[in-house]
Amino acid sequence: MLALNDSETSVARGRAATSAVITRELHSAILNRYLQVFCVLALAGGIGAALVTDTPDAAPMLILQMALYFVSLFALLIGTSSARAESQEWPLLFAQPIPRSAFLLGKFVALALLFAGLLALLFLPTLFVRAPGAAFLFLYGHTLTLAAAFVALGLCTGFLARDRVQGLVLGVGLWLLLLFGMDMIALLVAHSSFLQRWPDIWSSFLMLNPLDAFRIDALFALEKIPAEAAKQTPLTSWWLAHTGLWFVAISLFWMAVLLAFTARHLKHWED
């Protein structure tokens, strides 16, 4: 009975704490420099995309590029910055009767909510010049999912690092690895006889990277690349038939893994 009460109390405290952290994070984010720069650049990019009228897919394609390079990077920077923002306050915070994971979860939810709103700056201007198609709405949803995954990565590097600079260096290093490094590795090893015999291993290497999963999904959705061109193996066939589903699944998987790992690290953090 006591154990049940303890667990109920813990859950109730966790909820109250998460809600308090979300509110605080939303308040303090207004003065976050990365977020301010993101807002300006997102609005500029959104207006730029709205002005491109060469083809119907020109605006979504431009937004896709911005999501890949700019949204993912700023989500990571904002996550890291948020994790380090009150590192001096941790002795006070972690002496409070709340699970430390609630603190992490509150930050993640707050930043994801912020991105849900701020991405409108990137997407809304286009809606003034053309009607939103299903692909455009999917692109918004997937860009938000990508942002959330990189917020989780940013929080992870921020909490794991000893200071802000180390967190940023680690975060940007991982971002570069995911954006270019893994593709370069894949290209380098593509001609090996082993991978020629087992091409699914090569495909799964790309599938596990949320940025590649996002890129492939968006390209197939927007450019409508003929699927038969890539139907080489059963795995790639399945992937290309379910690119959207796979992207969401792998992003959620990365978020869960990163948050669980960070929560474990925080649980054992000692002053």
Added chain:
Amino acid sequence: MIVAANLTKSYGGKEVLRGLSLEARPGEITMLVGENGAGKSTTMKLLAGLAAPDGGSASIGGHDLVQSKLRAQQTLSYLPQNPDFHPRLTCSGVLGFYLRLRGLQKARLERALEQVGLTSFGRERIGTLSGGMRQRLGIALLLLPNTPVLLLDEPGLSLDPGWRQRLQEILQEEAARGKTILMATHLIAEWNGVAQRCLLCHQGRIEREIDPSDLLNDFKAGPGSARVSRAGNGVPPLRTFDSARHDLEPAEKKCVTARTPSPARETRALPGAGSCLP
């Protein structure tokens, strides 16, 4: 009530606590004194739930700090050595956040600010506050949840004499209300006569209990040195320094210097000692 038994803690192979045991009782201010590196802050961090002991046990208000950490933390309020806060938030924002975190009523916020003289600074951002004001905000946070146990690590370091005095009054009032207060400090002179009990921490253990009303004489700035002149009957025999732990060395022809936890008391008892110079 705070009870710690045989606490041990090492950092990077260095043993900081070596079987520390203590008890702090309700209605009393218990002071933990000792030189830098004696293990005071580590003890406070373990008791606040910020670090886990390698061995031994500790309980706050009857709740074991390892088995029921959240319940133990619910009963205590902790003021770290240099409290710092989110630089982008205001004083009211910080207090409001901690109120929500503990599920407390917002009505306490104004009173907490008033208690530490920060009412007119409620809308000021933390980044603009001086070190002393941040310390006062820390005191407001300490008192905010009205918990039965208060832990303070080196309080008053950045406070001016007036606010240090006020902090002592506040703690005495809280103790009179039945709270258990444990405080670590090395500023003996500032806290003379404030506590009901005083424990001397040395090399990761509680060495002994000392007289809290005569701290300056009983414990001169921690286990330190006493210079005893060779006046009178000459150099006092070394064995007279019963609890001298370190080397007794001739400083000059007329003096010897001994490191002892209570130089004044021990040298007073020396036959033939000319004088004790702190």
